[in-house]
Amino acid sequence: IEDVPGVGKTLLARALAKSINCAFRRIQFTPDLLPSDILGVSIFDGKENRFEFKPGPIFANVVLADEINRTTPRTQSSLLEAMNDFQVSVDGVTRKLHLPFIVMATQNPFEFEGTYPLLESQLDRFLMKVSIGYPGVRDEKQILASQRTANPIDELQPALTVDEVLELQAVTKQVRVDESLVDYLLAIIAETRRSNHLKVGASPRASLFLLRAAQARARVEGRDYCIPDDIKRLVAPVLAHRLIPKGRRSAGTDATVLAALQEITDAVPVPV
Template identity: 55%
Template sequence: MSAPGLGGPLDELADTARRIHDAIESVIEGKSAAVRLTLTVLLAEGHLLIEDVPGVGKTMLAKALARAIDCPVRRIQFTPDLLPSDITGVSAYNQQLREFEFKPGPVFANIVVGDEINRASPKTQSALLECMEEHQVTVDGVTYELEAPFMVIATQNPIEMEGTYPLPEAQRDRFTARIAMGYPEPAAELEMLDVHGSSSPLDKLQPVATSAEVYRLIEAVRGVYVAPGIRRYAIDLVTATRQTPELRLGASPRATLHLVRAARAHAALSGRDYVIPDDLQDLAVPVLAHRLLPSSEAQAGRRHPEQVVVDLVRRVPVPERS
């Protein structure tokens, strides 16, 4: 498989990504895979959903990424009484100017950290739909562009927990990937007691990259080569989720686009300027599973979408190298 070389941009990407990765890992111990996926989503121009029980470091991971990049960062604490205008902004009447002026909401930042997104009502959650898909906000008929790079990192608690609302399907589909932090290993938890016991390591975390650097890396990732056979393989994987009887809702065409974008970033972080089937296979579960709805039979058999995706990856034929 031949591919146009990226040379310098890939070298810069590896160096900058390593600095960001190390900075985050200085705060989040023992979660290298979660940190790598977070960087993958950032470079794929996507958005990340972090789902797990309280207290395992979801918000800490989001804050660590935000601190590691020197760019505007805003945090939204989602609560049941939060309104859509509290996120996007509002047009307020200025008595002195005798006209309405727009007061931007917290979504006007390069990185938006949405804490416990599923504690807000579906109406408020939907305020992020336009922002995440089109990188713009429309208020009172006027459209305002969001500055690039733009990434939403949202945390949520499992839906079984008290006081949570399920994310609408359209909202879940706009998140490029979902990860679960999981409990730390005993050694990592012991180290956490030593490091976090007296002060928060976030206080010592200094920016190691700028928004301009990150944007250059995103542009480099766009140039990663995806062969026709690899694109066909991505489509085959997504199509398989729509045809299996174990799922009543398969992945959307947007999921195919997100899978290929994430695969480009995954390849670049691996030092390659071309995508291979392994990139798609490694990302299939985090990119596809949260968009899928199991059938009643699958639910009765306690078959989760993640398990279904793993089985589909095993069954879908891998393209031959060319």
Template identity: 55%
Template sequence: MPILSSSWDRGEPVTDLLIRQVEKAVVGKREAIERCVAAILAGGHVLIEDVPGTGKTLLVKALARSLDCGFSRIQFTPDLLPADMTGTSIYHPVTHSFEFRKGPLFAHFVLADELNRTPARVQAALLEAMEEGQITADGETHPLPRPFILIATQNTVDGESTYTLPEAQLDRFLLRVRLGYPGIREEADILARQGEKSPLDQLRPVLMREELLALQANVRKIHVDETLRDYIALLAAATRRSPDIALGASPRASVALMRAAQAKAFMAGRGYAVPDDIKELAPAVLAHRLVLSPSARYEGRTAEQTIAEALERTPVPAADRRARA
């Protein structure tokens, strides 16, 4: 079962407290919030992708305010330089030495706002940070703080002054989240909350940094049966064999799906993962990593359709071995 936050004494799992806290500011996006929380528990990065004005940045800020971790925001623009994120060395004429001044990337929780508005050389500077939790500047390696979670946003309709994210970078996002437009009642609720103060002002941390690290360690201990590991490998192989896919899921994608399933099981209060954890999260974890073939794009096919077909064709493992785990 999930451990409880020392900041609360209600006996409620801390993950539920975190979700409910974020929902005070973000209306009607329970599934998106849960997936972001699952990614954070798994120690992975998140790509939030949707049209402008649907609450992408609000969701990230609400998560940041609900976590007692260092937070920074990087607004990506075409003229941004790698050093604007990572930091730079400053020369001190008195001591005749250089001192490295850390950039905004040195935070526990980083919002990369409109990531696709910056050119490839800046996006490439994030690869080492996202994969290895460190950056290299002037020949020296600097570790990033733990935990290190990067949540990036990008708009899907504004093509002016935007750049396509490279496959290597997309593969480093644990999962992709889409918000969509709210329903009529949800939108009316959003309007009702726009008083004198921002909905963000009422949020306070419900999870301390040390507790988050402990939760992430507990998630890694969630049992994933051998049959489930085989199931994940078969799903990944199915994407590589599909005629609709030019670039299938990588082994990194398989690891991400397993980690996400562990986090999902942890949030459900189980000590083991089940096939439904994998089936539910497979589209969010795999779709943004796949590259459609030209013929599939011409026919209007989507990566989500290919994943749905792979899930339908791949035999689901039996439950008896999991029950004994």
């Protein structure tokens, strides 16, 4: 989630965790943060004469990496295994993470001093990059009224259990995607790799994430099948942050990338 301070990025992550009644941990990313501060560390127990593993905050269902670009690439990379394989390896021992496992990260688009660009391998592991934006006057007035005496999140009740979330994830993977839609999706991906505006196109992981996101959108819309719009509407949120425009060294959403994606989606024929 890339947006200015104060629009509710952290609140959104907390609300998500509360709505499914699961473990939530917030990690404040700073320049002195170490991988062990995230993953955990083995501490020697003198009484038992053995090392005991103290799990870090990564062992939660919803993990918020707050201001993720304020820590070093070495510490950023400690999330790679967790985000890809839902496990972490510490001192030669691999430990499975709790499912469902979701990493949400925040960064400020206008502060660059004391920050580090996110690794391309890290960006590619995020399903989407989104912004919350400023609320409208009516919505902001409602925010002020609802928080006059208390924070509504304190009274938020779970809407689902963890088991129900896992079941929904499994059901979403069964949403039907016609072969013509798969070809449509792959044609869009292929064009990102051929575009004159992009130095690096979308990866096979991006293809899979776009497919999964389209299936999820169909499910939210109450359908058990995908339509072209499920893919087309999610091209920018799913792909933009992974692509490297020509003339730049790192990936990131900018006007060049968004224009290239718009050009691609306009040019690729939509199946009927």
